[in-house]
Amino acid sequence: MKNAKLWIIVAAVIFIAAIVWCVIIITKPPGEIVTISQDGETLYTLDLSEESDRTITVEYEGRENVIEIKDGRIHMLEADCPDHTCINTGWLEDLPIVCLPNKLVIEFADESGADAVAR
């Protein structure tokens, strides 16, 4: 028997769960330790509270990303990828900054990452 009601409930549960998940991510307090990684390798681990204002240039297959640190915040300043999604993401807050074409990720380190830095 085709039971559409069951699938309506499944869809509704997924939708509500996704909203709750979003809220959890948004309300999570931002950390201080930021990692910049490319292609699965961590390039930089930075403590934003101690960093002075500067820019970091990362190259990938001839394409460049310029990351700027200013007043204890970090964002993508320039990128020569076609979509510029990473720049539009703005300052690093809840969501990691991702440059899909250049495989670059800027994110807050999780607990284990912070421990590794402390050691």
Added chain:
Amino acid sequence: MKAKRLALLGLLTTIALIIFVVELRIPNIAPVPGMKLGLANIVTVYAVYHCTAKETALILFTRIILGSLFGGNMLALLYSLGGGIMCLLGMLLLRKVIDEKHIWVCSVLGAVLHNIGQIIVAAAVMQTAAVITYLPFLLVSGCVAGLLTGLCAQLLTSRINLNDF
């Protein structure tokens, strides 16, 4: 495949491509990579219920590959393919358990699977789990967009019967 059938599939693919290209002009509302309306999937959802599995796959993959070429963003091709394959397999299975009066439910679940597929490809390509943070945001937008495209396909399905041509 009969020439008439081939022409029909070509027509459906062209409609999907036109919708796709027009949609490229709509600016992103949120800075989440991969978030979009996916209006071209109106045709995909319609095809799932009116064509065979093979025909639907042909329409979808031709649209994705040509769409990436027209859009000039071949980098997005992998993500579209990952999402497209998940979505197509899921909807072809759901077709067996969801009747034609509830196409919109199938569409919403298809969108959810599309988002999961996209994230899996992104996580594999970027070698990081960080992209999973984007999944809930994609899912919320995917459910809404899937509902919209599903309702559009629902409207079409009662009005257009491919066998009439």
